[in-house]
Amino acid sequence: MEVVPLKSPYLTKTGKPWMRSSWVVYLDILGFSARVSKATTDGTANQLLIDLTAALNEAKIDLVIDYEEYTAHGIKEAPYAVKMFTDNVVLGFPIRDDGESEFGRMIYILGLWQYTLLKHGFFVRGGVTVGPIYMDDDLVFGKGLLDAYEAETKLARDPRVVLAPSAMDLVHHHLAYYGKVAESPHNSSLLVDADGQMFVNYLYLPVDGAEGLPEGFAQDIERHRDLIVGRLQEFSGEPNIWSKYAWVGSYHNHFCSHYKGLEQLKVPTSLLATAPKFLSQVYKRQGDRMFRGETEVAKLKYLGQWMIEKEPE
Numbered sequence: 001m002e003v004v005p006l007k008s009p010y011l012t013k014t015g016k017p018w019m020r021s022s023w024v025v026y027l028d029i030l031g032f033s034a035r036v037s038k039a040t041t042d043g044t045a046n047q048l049l050i051d052l053t054a055a056l057n058e059a060k061i062d063l064v065i066d067y068e069e070y071t072a073h074g075i076k077e078a079p080y081a082v083k084m085f086t087d088n089v090v091l092g093f094p095i096r097d098d099g100e101s102e103f104g105r106m107i108y109i110l111g112l113w114q115y116t117l118l119k120h121g122f123f124v125r126g127g128v129t130v131g132p133i134y135m136d137d138d139l140v141f142g143k144g145l146l147d148a149y150e151a152e153t154k155l156a157r158d159p160r161v162v163l164a165p166s167a168m169d170l171v172h173h174h175l176a177y178y179g180k181v182a183e184s185p186h187n188s189s190l191l192v193d194a195d196g197q198m199f200v201n202y203l204y205l206p207v208d209g210a211e212g213l214p215e216g217f218a219q220d221i222e223r224h225r226d227l228i229v230g231r232l233q234e235f236s237g238e239p240n241i242w243s244k245y246a247w248v249g250s251y252h253n254h255f256c257s258h259y260k261g262l263e264q265l266k267v268p269t270s271l272l273a274t275a276p277k278f279l280s281q282v283y284k285r286q287g288d289r290m291f292r293g294e295t296e297v298a299k300l301k302y303l304g305q306w307m308i309e310k311e312p313e
Contacts, residue, residue, distance in 0.1 A: 024144035027126035055120030111205035126161035127151025158247035
């Protein structure tokens with residue numbers, strides 16, 4: 001049977017472009033440019049390309065719309081739109097009434113995207129907003145995109161997908177539907193961070209609705225831990241980067257503490273905090289040169305080698 005392409009939700013019945021109020025998601029891979037530069041220098045760029053291709057191919061299974069399945073159920077309009085370019089993804093989920101059903105679909109899709117890329121060693125950061133947007137194969141346009149991008153760049157900070165104020169406001173209205181917040185699906189799919197920011201609980205998505213832990217999930221969590229430990233050790237001397245992976249480690253441990261059988265897979269707490277060091281622990285003299293770690297920072301200069309500032313006449 002021939003599959004008829006679904007109508008874009010961002011076109012009118014007559015085919016004209018139409019900006020619609022939507023859940024808008026902007027995602028990118030954390031530190032991707034730096035990894036490409038480093039891999040190029042190290043001569044491992046082709047391997048990075050292979051790893052990225054494998055990650056994206058697996059992640060796209062849950063991201064790309066299955067036109068055949070929707071058509072088989074008599075659905076003629078796509079429920080959302082996707083735009084992918086290199087390490088970035090934009091998703092648009094048109095809102096038809098209160099946005100709660102679209103929210104559930106959106107969280108599931110973006111959470112699995114984040115989870116799958118992490119299995120392959122790529123941390124994801126992103127922003128979610130509510131606003132007007134238009135999307136097609138060549139163009140993404142509207143304030144919704146600008147706000148989602150701003151949330152990713154200014155609010156996310158760490159490897160997390162955060163909700164912009166407009167998205168949090170709509171979630172607040174959804175929570176009011178339930179007698180107890182604990183009864184809402186949002187209570188598990190989202191978490192509130194120490195800074196008050198809502199973010200996607202991506203490790204939860206694979207176990208949502210499952211009785212016990214799915215097959216292979218514990219192994220994924222173990223790989224997640226090992227990846228975090230590796231990054232914490234790699235960037236131990238770069239606090240601005242290290243802090244991002246310390247955040248992931250704290251999130252990882254929070255998740256593991258709520259599931260029986262995962263407690264032993266936590267990141268060691270000793271890796272999640274740093275203490276001040278004596279200068280002798282950081283600096284070392286070799287001959288007449290001074291090193292900070294492996295980097296030379298000074299060479300011994302005797303008093304006669306220093307220039308004396310002369311008083312002006």
